[in-house]
Amino acid sequence: MLDHQIRLTNFTFGSFTLVGATMTYDGHLVVAAQNGLLVLNRALTTIEDSYPLPSDQILTNSICIDENGGVYVASNSRTPGGKGLMQKLICKDGKISTSQADGAWQAYYDGGPQAPCIKLGHGTGSTPTLMGFGQDKDKLVVITDGSKRMKLVAFWRDEIPSDAQQVAGYDKRIAGVHEVTCGLGTSTEWIQSEQSVVVGGYDAFVVNNINVTNQEINDKIIGVIAIGPIVKGPQGAECVRWNTKEKKWESKWTRSDVSSVSMIPAVSIKSEMVFVCGWNDASGWEVTGLDWKSGATRHRSILGKNNRANGAYAIIQYLANGDLLFNSVAGPIRVKY
Numbered sequence: 001m002l003d004h005q006i007r008l009t010n011f012t013f014g015s016f017t018l019v020g021a022t023m024t025y026d027g028h029l030v031v032a033a034q035n036g037l038l039v040l041n042r043a044l045t046t047i048e049d050s051y052p053l054p055s056d057q058i059l060t061n062s063i064c065i066d067e068n069g070g071v072y073v074a075s076n077s078r079t080p081g082g083k084g085l086m087q088k089l090i091c092k093d094g095k096i097s098t099s100q101a102d103g104a105w106q107a108y109y110d111g112g113p114q115a116p117c118i119k120l121g122h123g124t125g126s127t128p129t130l131m132g133f134g135q136d137k138d139k140l141v142v143i144t145d146g147s148k149r150m151k152l153v154a155f156w157r158d159e160i161p162s163d164a165q166q167v168a169g170y171d172k173r174i175a176g177v178h179e180v181t182c183g184l185g186t187s188t189e190w191i192q193s194e195q196s197v198v199v200g201g202y203d204a205f206v207v208n209n210i211n212v213t214n215q216e217i218n219d220k221i222i223g224v225i226a227i228g229p230i231v232k233g234p235q236g237a238e239c240v241r242w243n244t245k246e247k248k249w250e251s252k253w254t255r256s257d258v259s260s261v262s263m264i265p266a267v268s269i270k271s272e273m274v275f276v277c278g279w280n281d282a283s284g285w286e287v288t289g290l291d292w293k294s295g296a297t298r299h300r301s302i303l304g305k306n307n308r309a310n311g312a313y314a315i316i317q318y319l320a321n322g323d324l325l326f327n328s329v330a331g332p333i334r335v336k337y
Contacts, residue, residue, distance in 0.1 A: 006044045012036065013052045020062025020127065028094045030071055032063045037073065039094050048094035057085050060121040061196075064128045064141075070103065070157065071096070072130070074143050076111060076123030083108040084123030084146055086155055086173075107173035109153050112146035117223040118194050118209045118234075118262055122146050125194035125209070130157065131202060137244045140175055142197045142204055149191045152178040152206060152240055152249060164247060176249045182208045182236025183254030191236060194313070195260075198274060200267045200292060202244060203252065205274050207260035208236035224262045224312045225329065228279030229305065233261050237276065239295060253295035258288065263311035268318065273298055275316045285309035287316060287324065301335060308333070 008031065012018070015033035023029055028048065029040040036052040036059075053059060057075035064072045071089040087106050090097040098104045111123045119125045123146040131154070132139040139157040144150045154175040156164065166172045182191055190210040198205040211227070211234040227233050237260060239252040259278025267274040273289040280286055284306070289299025301324060303309035314327030324335035 004044045006040065006047075008033075008038060008047075011038060011047055011050060013050075019059050022063060022065050024065055024069060024071075024091050025067050026069065026093065028091065030063065030065065030091060032059055032073070034058050034060070037063070037071070037089070037096065039091060039096060041094065049091075049096045051089060051096045051098070054085065056082065058121065061124065062127040064130060065091070066130060066157070068103075072128035072141050072157075074109075074124045074126065074128050076121035076146065078122075080111075080113045080122050082111045082122060084111045085109075086128070086141075086143065086153075088141075088157070103158065105173055107155060107171040109143070109171075109174070110145045110147050110151065112148050112192075115190065115192050115210050116212055117227060117231075118220065119192050120194065120220065125150075125192065127196045129197045129199050129204075131199045131204065131242065132157070136202075138175070138202075138242065138247065140242065142199065144180070144193050144197060144206060147192075148189060150180050150193060150206075152180055152197065152204060154242065154249070161247075175247060176242065178240055178249035178251070180206055180208075180238055180240075181251075181254060182206075182238045183256035184208070184236050188236075194262065195264045198265045198267050200269050200274075202242040203239060203292065204242070205237070205239045205265060205267065205292075207258070207265060207276060208234050209260065209262060210234050225307060225310060228259075228261050228285070228310070229307060233259055233279045235259050235278075237290070237295075239274070239292070252293075255290065255295050258290065261310075262313050264313070264315040266316040266318070267292060275299075275318075277311045277316060287326070301337075303335075 012033035013035035020032040126143040260276040263277040285303040287301040308330040317325040
């Protein structure tokens with residue numbers, strides 16, 4: 001039963017698409033559109049505030065929020081190769097602040113060209129992910145950048161530590177930069193992701209979603225349906241650890257043979273596994289569980305060659321009893337083990 005709805009068309013700064021929505025800890029809904037953000041009351045009756053992105057930026061991913069009203073927005077340059085912009089806005093009592101006095105900040109990161117498939121935009125393919133909570137030593141927010149061979153970028157979330165060393169050539173807000181390889185050779189032209197960085201403690205997991213083929217794929221929807229069964233899919237995954245003592249990234253393990261086409265991976269801290277969904281030429285679509293510590297394959301759910309088992313940008317989820325909730329292009333499927 002519909003409780004309430006609100007029309008936003010005239011308030012999204014000319015955006016054609018909404019890319020995300022999330023709730024603040026003090027009970028306001030922040031909606032992200034391509035060209036800016038809106039803050040709504042939870043009853044969906046009032047637009048309480050709005051924030052337009054800089055005119056050279058566009059948002060293609062969702063946003064995340066911390067417990068103190070920090071809103072993390074990673075936008076892309078509208079120009080190929082242009083710098084993307086990572087921002088921390090402050091949302092309190094339904095109002096957005098960009099003031100440094102309130103804790104807001106901005107920092108540019110590296111963009112790149114338009115990827116040939118799967119990935120949108122010229123910058124990050126990641127919704128920002130928070131790392132470090134409570135009494136943890138370092139508080140970070142992490143994304144992948146827009147370089148052809150992407151880098152994992154960590155930003156200081158709050159005040160920059162007095163002992164932090166500036167990464168050469170980067171904004172002082174950037175805590176660390178790691179060149180992702182996924183175990184692939186230097187001749188690999190593209191290593192890029194359209195997925196959020198998966199974080200568990202101070203470990204971060206990323207996947208490669210790009211494989212360059214002779215077949216041009218201009219439509220992302222057609223691409224996400226065809227890649228795997230028809231067009232050769234991407235391979236590669238890597239797990240990286242943030243060293244809180246030396247304040248830098250360190251690679252834990254890589255897997256050049258792992259397929260992750262377009263679904264958002266998920267980690268189970270209890271089982272110490274990270275799950276991806278990819279295509280295997282012999283058996284079709286499968287959800288693969290990799291050991292969080294070593295990268296070894298510990299689990300395989302073979303879903304077969306029917307494209308109903310294509311997750312297409314959805315997140316891998318497990319229910320409380322351990323059943324897999326697989327969000328397919330054809331609708332959700334429950335897999336009982």
